[in-house]
Amino acid sequence: MAAAADRPAAERHVPVLLDRCVELLAPALAASPDGPAVLVDATLGMGGHTEAFLDRVPGLVVVGLDRDAQALALAGERLARFGDRFVPVHTVYDRIDDVVDERVGHPVQAVLMDLGVSSLQLDEVERGFSYAHDAPLDMRMDASTGPTAADVLNTYAEADITRVLREYGEERWAARIAQRVVRRREQAPLRRTAELVDLVRGAIPAAARTTGGNPAKRTFQALRIEVNGELAALERALPAAVDSLAVGGRIAVMAYQSLEDRMVKRTFAAGATVSTPPGVPVVRDEDQPYLRLLTRGAERASQEETEHNPRSTPVRLRAAERLRATPRRRRTA
Template sequence: MTDDRPADERHVPVLLQRCLDLLAPALAVEGAVMVDSTLGMGGHTEGVLSAFPHVRVVGLDRDTQALELAGRRLARFGDRFTGVHAVYDEIRDVLEDLGIGAVQGVLMDLGVSSLQLDEVERGFSYAQDAPLDMRMDATRGITAADVLNTYDERDIARILRVYGEERFAPRIARNIVAARAKAPLARTGELVDILRASIPAATRKTGGHPGKRTFQALRIEVNGELETLERAVPESIEALAVGGRIVVEAYQSLEDRIVKQAFAAGATTSAPPDLPVVPDTHQPYLRLVTRGAEEADEAELALNPRSASVRLRAAERLRPTPTHMRRTHADQHGKAPRRTP
């Protein structure tokens, strides 16, 4: 079933006003440019373009359907918005292609989008039967069915344990392999049945839907989310002008840990502790703008239930990043061609 409603009726951006407040000092610069690295249905970008009439936004998304929907939503802003088919670790290549230097803001709203959850046939939801797909970019890459039908039992268990923090990962993996020996797995409903049979009834009563952790783990594996994020955060910091700000919304602990560690590394001197004078090249290149990770308050939760697990962090660029931190185009590999709608 496809939802034909326009994007602004289908998507409420998480912590929109807080994101705008955090970005405002950096976006006050005349001619400011912000990159919305996870455009989705364009809610955050619409907020930025409305609040800051002088700002241009470049929106990235690997999901071509999201780009199309957001493009319609943001058409009234004309050339102040540019949508690009790209993954967020390609941020500097995208900016170079567009002839844009350092930017004043980067916004990342991680995880699965409202669009992907709501479009049943994409296979992201365990609530309804659908093909085992889970690709954020439906034009390329392996599907969840590929993972379940071709990975060996040990790898499936590892994915479920590490990416889903699933305590019954070995049992689930064993049952998946046994089921696929009879016929390849093709539908989310088949996987949910395996999960119900694998997880003890007492745990199912108290631990939420038995599919939650496994579906998260498969989605992360299919889309290479954590590896991409590990590249994307330093790339995004490198794309910032001095005084620019990066705001990241994460929705599970593995994502948040990557962001936290990257921000902490930038906000800490790299000089040996016994050095009497710290050279400029070893001074922190980031300032933490938020105190730890911020969460949604009661008002936000009432407005948008999907904000329940959000962890928001922000940092400001203090100086150019040390040369040894820079990544060159030679470090980029396996990138598919980008498309500007």
């Protein structure tokens, strides 16, 4: 059997909620007055969702964004048969509005976001995303730039490590783990994922280790989010994605942990709510909702899908439709 790194993308990745994503976004994917319909896949990964949309929607153009150069290369091989209907862009998805301006030149018909760590990143053991395998403490989605998880653990103050683990991992034992990290690095820097797993296991009381899976999973989630600035990027990306939609355009977002999902829920709810100030008797046009929710709460994968693809188990899918134009918001950073 071929090693994971040698297998083509189509064999390494099972897209989550694929048919439902197509069902939700397809009504917006008719050709626009400006030419072919455009979908921005803001988290391209290995291209499974994009491939399905290109296969099922004649004439569709997909602009695929990813910060991971390896993912872009694999997706490019997978999608080469579509020619110029697929446009890859190496960038973080919070630049979606700039990419749309530069590569499309007009608002797009749909945006898809599949958040969190990708199958590629989990399967490439040496990248350090998985607590199940020993590897360097890296966790960078773009391996060409930025600090690693080892840098965070070996240079952050104890209070900052505690904050990261508590805020991004929702880790009850954040202070104990941070204390152990600082004590350990005084002897030798933390370099390997197995070292961190052992440290976390030792920091958490035995009674708290009996449920909830691997006790290091929250610490790994928190470090990954910190290393890649994921929540800050998502906070910028969500309004930018909505701003990139044409009227009648649709957005679908899949989140895999509660911090991300709450941000998506807040963004969509704000757009779907009348914003008339208290005491104003008439709802002005500019205070009318600019989004219509397409899902009732967050949709989950079916039992059949989770059995076939366990990585779909935590997914929460939300979708919305753009109802009217609004003044474009500009990033402050």
